[in-house]
Every structure is written in C-alpha cells, then in structure tokens.
Amino acid sequence: MSSHAMMRMIFLVVFLGWLMIWVMLPTKLYKNTWKPKLDSKLNSTYFAAQGTNLLVFSFPMMFIAAFGCAYLHFQKKSRASNSKSSGAVAFLKRPVLVMAPLGIVSALDLIFSAMFIALMIWSLANYLYVSFGHLHMDGDGEKIWQAKIRSVSLTLGYIGNICWAFLFFPVTRASSLLPLVGLTSESSIKYHIWLGHVSNILFVAHAIGFIIYWAMTDQMAEMIEWSKTYVSNVAGVIAIVIAIPMWVTSLPRFRRKMFEVFFYTHHLYLLYMVFYVLHVGDAHFCMILPGIFLFLIDRFLRFLQSGHRARLLSARVLPCGVVELNFSKAPGLYYNPTSVLFVNVPRISKLQWHPFTIASNCNMEQDKLSVIIKNGGSWSQKLYQEISSSNLDHLEISTEGPYGPHSDHFLRHESLVLVCGGSGITPFISIIREIIFQSQKPDFKVPRVVMICAFKNSADLAMLDLLLPISGTPAQISQLQFQIEAYITREKDQPNADTQKPLQTIWFKPSLLDSPISATLGPNSWLWLGAVVSSSFIMFLLLLGIVTRYYVYPIDHNTGKIYHFSYRALWDMFLVCACIFLVSSLVFFWRKKQNAMEMNQIQNTEVPTPTTTSGSWFCGADRELESLPHQSLVQATKVHFGSRPDLKKILFDLKESDIGVLACGPRKMRHEVAKICASGLAENLHFESISFTL
Template identity: 35%
Template sequence: MAMDGVLEQHQVPLLSNVCYDASTKKTTAPPPPPPHLSLPLFFLKWALKILMWVITIAWVAFVFFYPSEFVQRLYTQWIRHSSGTLFGRTGSAFLITGGPVLIVVFLAIGYVIASSPENFHDNRFILPITRKKPKFKGFRLWTFPILVDGPFGIVNAAELIGILLFAVYIIWAVSAYTLQNLNILSKFTLLSWEKSSLMLALMGSRFGTIGLFCLAFLFLPVARGSFLLRLIDVPFEQATRYHVWLGHLTMLMFTLHGVFFLWGWAMQGRLLREMLRWPNIGIAILPGVISLFSGLLMWVTSLHPVRTNYFELFFYTHQLYVIFVIFLAFHVGDFIFSIASAGIFLFILDRFLRFCQSRKTVKVVSATCLPCGTLELVFSKPASLQYNALSFIFLQVRELSWLQWHAFSVSSSPLDGRHHISVLIKVLGEWTRNLGARVSLTPEDSLKERLLHHYRITASVEGPYGHESSYHLKYKNLILVAGGIGISPFLAILRDIVHHLAQKAPCMTEKVSIVWAVKRSNELSLLYSLDFESICPCYADKLHLEIQTYVTRESEPALEDGKVCKRMNCSYFPDVDNSGISGLVGTGNKVLSGLYVIFSTIGFIALLSLVDLFYIKPCGISTGWFSGLLFVTCMVGSVVTFGAIMVVLWHLWERRDSSYERCMKDGKHEEVQCIEPIMSTAGNPTTLGSLSSIQYGCRPNLRGRFLNELSPLSTNNSFFWHS
C-alpha cells in the first residue's frame, strides 16, 4: 500500500504545469490569449524589416563589387575625405565595412522584441492575425531540399543560393584582381623573374583581401545567441555548417595569400629573412606567419576524418582562434583588420556571455536510469527562460572534467513545466559512463547517501539553443525518423503537440508517424516511460499517432513472453536551493540581451574614440601592429567592462524574479522530499510503447514509405530526422 501511494502521488510527470485531478484523471488549462498584434507594432515590424533589407543588400553589394576599380576608387576617396574626423581612417573604414552589420543587429533586436509572443495581444488598436490557406502547393527556400547527396550534405534552396553567390564572388574577384594586376605590370619594364615575383606579391595581397571579406562572415554563424540567427530563425546547430563552409573558403584564401608571398620571396632568395620581419611601420610579417600557422592547424584538425576520430584534438586545437585573430590584427593593423572586426566583435560578445552563464552551477532535480543505459536528468530553470522543442543544451560536470562540454537534445516540452528542463543521455563513452555511475542509486541507499551523491554533482549548462518558433506545429502531417537515442528531441515534439491539444492552443498537427530504429530491444524502454493520457486524456481523438519500431540486431522478441523490460530507477533530490539555469544565453530575456549588445557596442565606440583622441593622436602612434593591438584591446575591454555591467544588472534582475516567485509560493509550496525510486508498471496501456508496432531483424524502407506518404511540394507535410 505504501508503494501504491507513492506511485499514485507521482503519476503526474515531474515536468508539469497543468492542473491534474487524480480522481478523474483529467487535465485543465486556461485558454490561450487571442492571436492579435497591435497595429503600431505591425507597422514597426515592417519598417524594421524593410530597413534591415536595404542595409543588408547595400552592404553585400559593397562587398561583392569591391574588386571593381570604381568601388575601390570611391572607397579610397571616402577614407581620404573622412580621415580627419574623430575616429580617423580606422573609424571611416569600420563605418563602411563593419558598421552596417552592427546596425542590422540593432534593428534585429527591435524586431525580435516586437515579435515576442507577449506582444501579440493588446487592449487597444489590435490587428487580427490570419493565415490564408494557399491555393497551390509551393515550397519555402529554407525547407526545400535541392542537393541531397554531395560534398555539402543536404542543401536547401536558400543555402544553394548562398553557395552560388560565394562561388560567383570568388570567380569574379580573382578575375577582376588578375586583370588589374596585369594592368599594373604593363606600366613597368622589368625582367621576367621580376615580373613573376611582383605578380606573385600582387596576387598574394589580393587573396588576402578576399580572405578578409570571407572572415567578415566567418564568426557570424557561431555566435550562438546572436540576434541575427534569431532574426532568421536558424538555430546554432544548423548555422554551424555555414561556419564550416566559410572556414574552408577563408583558410583557402589565406593559404593562397601566404603561399604566393612565400613563393615570391623564395624566388628572390630572401625567404627566411622576410618571414622573420616585424617592422613598426607597415605590414608585420612574422605575426602573419604565426596567424596563418595557427589557422592551418585549426583547418587540418577540423577536416571530417580527424574531427570524427579525434574529436578532442579538433576541439582543443580550435581554441587557437584566439591566437589567429590577435596575430592577424598584429599583421595587418587596425585599418585593414576593421574589415572583419564586426563579426569578431559579435562573437566576443556571445563568448563572454556564455562564459558568465557557465560559471553558475545548476541543480539536478532528478535522475532516472533506464535499463537501456540511458539517463534522464531534470534541471532547474527560471520561469523566464523560454525554449522550444528541438532545443539542446551544453552540459559540463566538473567532477568529471573541467574542459569537456557535451551537447544533448532537450527531451521535455516547454509546456511540461515552467521551472524544469530535461535531457536524455545515452551511456556510451567514458564521460557518460562516469556520469551514470554518479547519478545511479539503488533502493537500499539511505537518504544521507543520496544527498551526498547529489552534492558530488556540480553541473553547468549553456543554452538552451534552438529555433525561436515552434515550426513543427505548423504542419498537418509529421514524419519523424530517428535512430537510437536520436528519438529524444522527437519525444519533446510529441509532448509539445499533446500539451497544445490539451490546452486548445494553436496546433495544426493531425498525424504523426515515427520510424525508429534501435539495436537492442532494451532501448524500447524510452517509449514506456511516457504516458500522454496524463497530459491530455482524449489526445487519441485529435491526433493520429503511428509508431513503427525496428530492432535491427535481434531476430525475435526478448524472453518473458515477448515483453520488454520497463523497469526504471528514479531518484528525486530535495529542493535545497534555487540554483537554476542562468538565462544569459540562448532564449533568455530578449530585452536585457539586446541592451547588453547595444551597451557593449556603444562602449566599444567610446573606447575607440578615447584611445584615438587622448593617446594615438597626441603621441603620434603610427606603428601598425601596435594600433592593431589597441583595436583588439578596445573590443575586448568594452565587453568585459560595459558588457559586464549589464551582466551584473541581468543577474540582479534574475535574483529579483526568483525572490518574487519564492514569495508567491510561501504557504503554498510543499518541499519535495527524497522518495523511493518509482518502478513503472509493465502493462500500462497508455504509454507510447503500447502504441508501437515492433519488427525484429530488419531495417525500415524509408524510400518506399516517403514516396507513398510525403509529397515534396506539399506545405502540409514536414519531415525530420535525428540520429
């Protein structure tokens, strides 16, 4: 009877914020707010969107046509006429090359804030949001696949357009610069080897310029919490592939830049002497050699065979980006470095914020050990930290490693609970095995042993990262294909859909088909841990759910009458403090995040002006590498001073919200005690496992299935896969 009471008490999932009646087994939730957008916000969003498009197109056009003599002449005249201003030549160059990027970021901050869900209802001037059903089937550039099997992987229409634009730019730039170099050589009377040496130097310089413009884009996709990624709703894990493509292109240009100069110096017989030059005036050669060498190390270790087989070598070598950037600034000075400085500055902003978030320890609310060797960890989070299904977090456990961060998909829905978030972790490598050993407990462990075990886990979290919108709710039919633990984000999608059905929130999904391939039958316990009827008792009447499971390495069901073992070891830890995930990164407070970017940028401009006004001009600083050092120092200094002020205010804001929530809970909240592990019943008919058809010793026929069910041009279908 005692165990039955424990089971009945915890039939509602730990991650739950809906009202649940144990006697009727029904859930209730308040109706969602009406989808209205205030009229002023409507016009503000359109004005911001048009302005962002105009600035972006103008900036891209400048970069694309910069190799032409006409644009270079206009740019030179602009620098000459504005060199006497407060910021001098460097400020003028930064305003043209990096300023538009920062301006678009500022506008994106306003647009993202104006697009927040809390702004979609107003008591005054309201504009109903209606979506007309398209008469004809079409496709979206971001979702329509063009290339499936190729060197770039799966490429959609928008990505293919970007690849073609960069390819055309490289061909056009090399052609234009080659013609200009030949025109320069025709004005001199030189020997054959002298012409060859000069041509190599000119082409090396041109490749360096192209590489700098590629570098201007390189750091934009890896700023995880960037408002640019939020603006276009491209999650960080998808944008990383753009960083990979741009990294290959950038290093190719810089490698050609270095090879052409080295070739020319070797022809002149002064290779070693030139490589070691570090003059005070002009280009410093030795810092460029150091920067190129560190870049080559990052490039080689990032190649797919090395990254796959020696990931830690790739990860640690990639930290040489600090050396790469600093010595690049030494090499070219502040004037040329300003071309690529905007993207680097945005990355520094994001990196500092991630560093501040990762310093905070996060409380583990519960740990569940499944028989398939999978762990479910539930973390505490503030109610203000929002995320969507298909999000993921980076997790570090300091007792295991101070350097290793591992990415895990979020397995909970944002509607599961305002104060919790969960992940599923498959025990495979050494790190996950050690983690499982620390959180695994047995029913015989005493309360003291459980608490000591819990306190020995010091977790830090970065994120969550993911889409700004729940786009999986916009399709009538979903086909989800997963392998092994790759099903965890799809469990979050299913929970999100069922919660929307329970709360009568907007959700277009009517049918979900899951194709799941696993190696062993013990992995099926993931499905038996979910009971959707506790969320929405009548979800089966609104959602057609079909699950096809394939056990590839077993030819017949397991013993015990073919039933899959569904025994779980679950441990709950007491709520001893309020150590939740910080909202500094990911989908945290948009207003404070925007103020952090704006305030740091203003601080950067202020530091540049102060250094130029009170140090560079009075002292007559003309050293190229030293001016580059001052420029990088201003970038970093503005983030760790002005940005740190906003981080402190942000932290105080979070503490105030936490204190307010605790005050609201006084007298109502019952502290969760550490209880005995819950053993799920084997014959529960409401779990996903009972809805699954299992086939042994075969693999799914995806081609035939998709040809029958999925139309490529249909706007009512969506296809996701995860492994």
C-alpha cells in the same frame, strides 16, 4: 505594410547595401573614386584610417544585430505569424542535393553558397585586374612574373579576409542575425565549416605564395620581420602555424576518431584571432569586426552563465545506456521544441561542453527542464556510470543556453512524420509534448503524427518511456492521432519481459550554491541583448575616438609612419574586449539580481526516495505507475522485430497534402530520407534534418 514587414524590409536594404560594398571593394571605381572621397570625410583625427571601414563595413551589420534583437522581442508569437513566415523559408529549406562531403544541401544553402562563390570569383578577378594593370615593382632587380606571383599571393589573402567577415556569424549562438533569416546556430554550423575550409585553403596558398616569392628574390628574412609601419609578416606566419593544426584536427575523419584532440585544439582560435589581427592591421580588422564583435559578446555571456551551477533535481536511468537529467528552471524561461542545452560536468571534465536536445516542454513543465544523454562516447559513458553505479546525492553541473529555433514552425503542417534512429528520438520528445499541450486549446488543429523509430536492441525501447514527462500529462492524449512504428534491427524475436531491467529514478539533494536554469539576461533576453550590442559598440567607438585623437594623433598626425602599425591593432582589440566585458558584466549581474528578486525559488527540503518502473512495451509487462496517457501511448505503438523500415514506401503512402518530415539520427538514415523527399516524386513532403553534423 505592417511594422514587422517594414522592419524586415529595412534590414534587407541595409544588408544588401553592406553586400554591395563588398562587391565594389575590389573595383577601380571604389579604389580610385569612392574610397578617396570617403576617406577625406570619414578618416578624421578621431578614427584615423579606420573611419571609412567602421562606417561602411562595421556599422550596417551592427545596426541589424542591435535592432534585430528589438524586432525579435516585439515580434508577435502567434502561431499564424510564425507559420506564415516560416512557410516562406520552408520552401527554400527543401533538400535539392545529398552528397557525402557536403551532407544535405537545401535550396537556401545553394543560394548562400552560389552568392558567396560569385563574390569570391568576382573579387579575385577584379583584384588581379587592378593589380596587374598597375603592377608595383619591389626593387630594381624584380621581374614582372615575380611581381605577379606576389600580387596573386596578396590577392588570396584579401579573399580570405572576405571569408573571415562571415566566419563567426554561424557560431554566434545568441544572435539576432540567424533567426531573422529562419536559421539556428545548430543548422548553420555547416556554413562555419565550409567557410573555415575555404579560408584556410586561401591563407595557406597566400603564405606559400609569399614564401616562394621571398625565396626567388632572396628575401627569406622577410618571414621574421615585424614592420613598424606596415603589416607584420612574422605575425602572419604565427597565425598560419596556429591555423594548420586547428584545420587538420577539424577534418571529419580526424574529428570523429579523436574528438577531444579536435575540441582542445580548436580553442587555439583566440590566439589565431590575435595574430591574424596583428598581421592585417586595424583598418582591415574593422572590415571583419561585426562577426568577431558579436561572437565575443555571445562567448562572454556564455562564460558568465556557465559560472553558476544548475540545480539538478533527478535523473531517470534507462537500461539501454540512456540517462535523463531533470533540472529546476525559472518559470519565466521560454524555449521552443528542439532547443539545445550545453552541459558541463566538472566531475568528468572541467573544459568539455556537450550539446543535448531539450526533451521537456516549457508549457507543460514550467519549473523543470530535461535533457536526454545517450551513452555513446567516453564523456557520456563516464556520466552514465557516475549516476547509475555510484551513490550520488548531489552532482555539480553547469549549463549554457537554451538555444533553438525562434518559432514552432512544425505545427503548421497537416501531418508530421518523425524519422529517428537510436538517440535521435530526443528532439522529437519535445515536439510530441508540445503537440500534447497545444491539443488542449479549443481552436488548435492537431496534426497527425507518425513516428518511425529504428533501434538496434529491444532494450532501447525503454526510450519511448521518456516521451511523456514524469507528471502533468493530460488524460486527453488518447484523442491525438498518434502512431509509433518501432523497428528492432538486431533481434528477430520478442524477448521475455521478465528479463528487462527496470527504469530507475534517482533524486538529488539541493545545494544552496545551485540555482534554477534561467535565460542569460532574464525573460526579456532579446531586448537586453540588443542593449548590450548597441551600448558596447557605441562605447567602443567613443573610446577609440578618444584614444586616437588624444594619444595616437599627437604622435603620428595621421601619417601612419610614426606610431607603430601593430599597436593600433592592439588598441582596437583591447578596447573591443574591454567594452564587451564591461557592458555585458553590468547588464548580466544587474539582470541576475532583478531575476532573483522577482522569482520565488522553490526550496526542496525533502528528497524523494529512488523509484523504479518496468517497461511498458512488451505484451504482459506490468507497470507500477499505470496511467491512461501511458496506456494510450503503448496502444499506439507497434514493434517490428528483425527488420528495417521501408522509408520510401511509408512516406509515399501518406496522402495528406502538407506533410512535415523530420529526421534525426545516423547520417545514412538522414541522407536516405532527404533523398526521398528531394526526388520530386512526392510534392507533399517537406523535409527538415535535425543534426549537428553534415
């Protein structure tokens, strides 16, 4: 067994052990036998009642997260190993269900969902069985059915806490946990959405249940009680009041129509987390600590990275409302195709961050990074107008990322079909550039590529000009098996080439305050991230032990009745934040200093003049910068006016044994492609959707 396989086996055993603890948690065996024994050995004067939960709930996932970073750093990047590992996961990623509320559901989604639903049902049944068997009566006048309502309400809160144990893993962009199972933060956003809906339903039911119970037993004053020795009811009320607007604004219909309201409201999660922890207490906080801990590390590192302005070199403005931003990047920054960069333009909005697929290829363009932005919403519309209509010579932009897949798994297919609509072409630009680069290797088997593009208007054909970088494209592109089928859905006739507006290139002046985009923690980001995770967690444990032993214990003596219940949770949150901020800042600024010393930054003293080029996608059109790669690309393109692609016929007519089908664009189109691949009529089709939405 190789060292990589052995490490994966260790991670799997630790993860299964962690899941087993969650399975056993609501049972009598854990409550009456395991927990007392663990508490007697682990709940020392250094950790009080948190010792057991820190070991059995926090340590396993932090172990996987820290050593998973080291594993990803040392993992070989050979195409063979990547193809093999991703090929095993690819079978589980095949769509098996396409539904409007859930989107495209793969076998992997069903497995995760079924396991989690089974865990919740199991926990609910066992919690109720144990609590009903030893029903606690709160007062002499309380009736049994009232006590059962209280017990059910409390159980719903426990089940919601299970959701929170998983809630933050999918939205932690720089985390080793997702790549270890072949996922990215973009592809797993739906898990966060599902968990968020389920947890909010449970917590609302939990709150309503207690309100009903308090109303029936004449204890409504309990709603505003902040107990010194037990959970704070008023903190829970505040938490649910914060959660409800976050939940309502995140519903699909509300989010699509009023995105900015959703965006700003969702940032209340910080207050929500604080009052939630104050409500559940320090012991339960340690049960859900790994997800929150890793998310805070990622969030703070993103904050540090976003504090530096990216050096914007140029912009290519297309007449169809698309702009390509070209940044300077550090030569050591490596990212895979379909990676994502988050962009903030303070001139438009100081708070809004938007994700865009990276179009450039780090192998072909070692000192440049490009993203393509379609004029679709209010933010992108303002950006397009700023660049195209004003005489800007400099634009301040902050970035976070890149984030993306850990491997270029699409290269393992014999043939590739890229189905896109409108701006959905952007992820495929990086894939095509990667294939062009890999084709120069003598031992690389070039897959046949068929791109099916659907555009509303002929002006959108200008986006095909972005398939190739401004410079550096090898002339051997004509040797690729490349075919583009472009469909113009709203125009029946080919327009006059003379009426087409030119593509404009705008160059920006450099600023001493700007710097090339680089990895957050340098070229060895995974290794340094593992150091941050392990060091900050160990520091947290040491400081928590010192505070508990030499400050809390002399007051409370582990009775839990003298030192304030909420103060313990405040100490936990403070120490978590302090350790993360201290360690992350030290590593980030030290690595930044080292990168500055190692990297020879290129200073541009002369700014090229703006240039324009005409489109190449109509008969008789002239191009000022004619080249063999562009000629080959135009020759491989066939434009269909006034029609839509017959996707079922196109896909079923492909005869290769292994065909990767990637879809990006409107939801209806992605769902149609997914249904075709999931129908079982063509076993050679392997589907993958690229999207931030369901």
